[in-house]
Amino acid sequence: MSSRRDFMGMALGGFAALGGIAALYAAKKTWDPLPSVKAGGFTTIDLSVAKENELVIEKWRGKPIFILKKSASMPKDNREIVIGGNRYLVAIGLCTHLGCIPAYLPNDLMFKCACHGGEFDSNGKQTFGPPPRPLDIPPFKINGTSLVLGETGPEYEKMLANKLTQSV
């Protein structure tokens, strides 16, 4: 008799668990970013309008994108994007510590984050404080004098392969 009850208990428990797991899966998917949010993830920016040592801030996926045209005296770096002989820093303008937006100090040629005191040089490399890595470079594809952010071009793939930035 007890084995019959056991069977019924297990059958009930099994189906209930199955339903529970299905509901959890649905709940997880409900919290996922919507397709319309994911599809809005491409932005084209024109680099030719940037002026030397003057920070331009664009927006990509709701995040600020730093564009800094480097002057000839500023140090070279393997993370810069070169278009028509001009060198640019293009990076996501969120501190790699906890995501605040660092301010650019053009006289000191560096970025400073007010939240936890992190500092980055004009190449976006961390020089002080808690940031664990340089400012991330968004996936980009060079298209004439423009950049398409969100698409992956060979220059970006090379940077990824050389571990100069990480995928975002």
Next chain:
Amino acid sequence: MAHFDEKAKPFSNQWMNDRLAVDTVKKVLSTEYWIPKNINFLWAMGMILAATFGLLIVSGIFLVMYYQPDTKTAFDSVNYTIMTEVGYGWLWRHIHGVAASVVFLIIYIHMFTGIYYGSYKKGREMIWLTGMLLFVLFSAEAFSGYMLPWGQMSYWAGMVITNLFGGFTKDFLGGIGNIQALVEWIRGDYVPGQAFLSRFFMLHVFLLPLVIMGVIVLHFAALRIPHVNNQDGEEVDFEKSARLYKEGNKKESEVIPFNPVFLSKDIFVMGIYFVLFFYLVFYHFEFAMDPVNFDPADGLKTPAHIYPEWYFLWSYEILRPFPFNVGLVAFGFAQVAFFLLPFLDRSPNVAPANRRGLFGIWFWLMLIDMIVLTIMGKLPPEGVWNVIGFVAALTFIILFILLPFITKTEKKA
């Protein structure tokens, strides 16, 4: 089948007793729920918390009628509609804001009273654990509520706190601790946006309050068997004392009934509390309203200094002075450390901290350290503040590591 008195008039005492056992319920829950006499005003904090939670619910009900969880209209629905158009809308908002801040002050007093008198040991572990769970739930409730006005501090606090769920950096242990996808999953977007605001609205007004109410019931239930502690940590014979009290020997009895005797004292303390509370609501509500949050959210502009509300500053300061991965571990430790208290305290004594030798020093050091961390968390991360913050964060961790050793040496009283 139970016996029903046929002659009882509908809704008379007898009629209700037959159907709902009202007299028994009243006895069990109030008139014969025994509280020791040997307590002081600090024992009133529980009921003050319950009353403040009640005020938060009532004021919240009125706010939610006009609040709009939409990134375009949320800011104006609070700062324009509720504050200037809705009759007495300002009153509900200021009650809600002040209560949300003050409730944490009372929670900390309640907590440190428990630590001082050893009310987390010897059968009272579940009271402590459910209480700590309530602290975490109240923190989540406060955080989700802070998002709703969709000002600059809402947005950037949302950004910083959800980023913490990304875990360790990619270069740490081959990236296994990096879960950036979780951050985007929590937000429902790459950055805090509409999906984020509406889900935190749901959490704030429905799911979290529901869970909090459930855990409050559990917290009270956990109190039932071990009873309330007293000023000397003395083991009261509740059965004997209850008998004495019911026989009329109230003087010899060590206990009083919850209702009406203990409650009347509670209500006196509550009276004083509410005078101060409403003084703040009417004359000093601004302490609970960060001026930066009166600028609408802007994803392209970080405020000069981002800091949480005062009640989160101590744990924020444990995160801040370390390198990222270390900071995350320290922060995680700070969140669970207080949960472990009943198990880290190896002393058999339930007594006030000042009678427990080294533990007394530990208690006051911990309290001072928490205050120092709170102050440092508010100051900008520069120069000497960095150093003091670092030392205070380290002290917090060391104090918890030392606790089992110093309590083990304590002699049985």
